Amino acid sequence: MGMTRARKQEEIQELKGRMENSEIIVLTHNVGLDAKSITDLRLEMRKNEVGFKVVKNTLAKIAAKGTSGEKIADMFAGPIGMATSQDPVAAAKVAHNFAKENEKLVILGGVYGDMILDAAGVKQLASLPSLDELRSKIIGLIQAPAQKIAQITQIPAQQLRREKMAANIEKIVDELSALTVMEAAELSKALEEKWGVTAAAAAAPVAAAGPAEAAEEKTDFDVILAAAGGNKIAVIKEVRGITGLGLKEAKDLVEGAPKPVKEGAKKDEAEEIKKKLEEAGATVELK
Template sequence: MERAAKQDAINELNGVFKSSAVVVVAHYSGLTVAQMSTLRQQMRAVGAKVKVAKNRLAKIALKDTDVASLESLLKGPTVLAYSGDPVAAPKVAIDFAKANEQFVILGGAMGKTALDPNGVKSLASLPSLDELRAKIVGLVQAPATKIAQLANAPAAKVARVVSAYASKDAAA
């Protein structure tokens, strides 16, 4: 690798580390190309990305970033999974690790918070950003429909009373 290419790789990784909400580090030794392609597709489907980078270059790129705690995890054949959504990359990584024994999660970082493998699992168990938005919309929408029902209820009661008196007068 030429010096300019190395510097470009470092700059790219530095941008990834600064812009990502979460970064997960895992060993991928023993995975086939097809399995790695599957991992990349699954990550892409949720808006996350996977990157295999030289550990030496990644350590240089970690300097002056919030996720500098990842440096101790960068040993051996490592892969970086990252996303803007704090739940997307960990969720896919945990699911992929369950299906593939060779994919071993070492840990990660969410901002300045370092995560061990259990922390990554905990993060993966949380609902995604889209799920939370849907729940909030549901909570906001439910009281609005109840208010509309309450506003219409007195008018409906008056109409029933008038209808009852009208049918009573018609019967008499």
């Protein structure tokens, strides 16, 4: 028995909602993929906060109207699986990695914003770090010592005082927050080339100038979740274990990064918390 008209309308609305609320749509051709493999794929997608649905093409084409999916409506032919996500790298990466191990799953392409992707475009996107990881990298580069930046850009160090920059900070933050994953990757690379530093080097501590300038050794630390990384579910689980928060509160904390996870912790405890979160894939700072 086929779908009732009411059920078809529900399906169309669900598909439209997925397309409207996603940064990326990746379409796959499921050539003889058995039920177990599809279940494994769904589980892997869900682990990475990616939606996946085997679609009816006629309904998908109707649902795509007025969304980014309309740009790839002609790809809805044959046995199609649709992956959707707010993190463009996650959807591309999971689909690409699964296809490498399962020849019966073929990536057709997709759409990212206004950009139509072929299979090679999805593969290229899958090779990038996640947007959270790129943002962390950019933060590391921006935190390079002021003297280094001043030397390279030929701006006197005293002109880098906060009051001189205050008028522009909000604008800079808004512009950085609006970057797509590809733009963030290009910015990170451009900063490394312009300033002659890498994210790892920029984050390295600066040696003390001498005993007179040495600060008193800290005993209490704030553990700051700088970015959740590509596996938010694992990070949320660790945050719950560390803080005792409920699922919703822990999820809000992780998604609101940068946020403090623990304040005023002793050095050993702070380092242990940092280790647990980093093993889950997060970027963590001790302050």
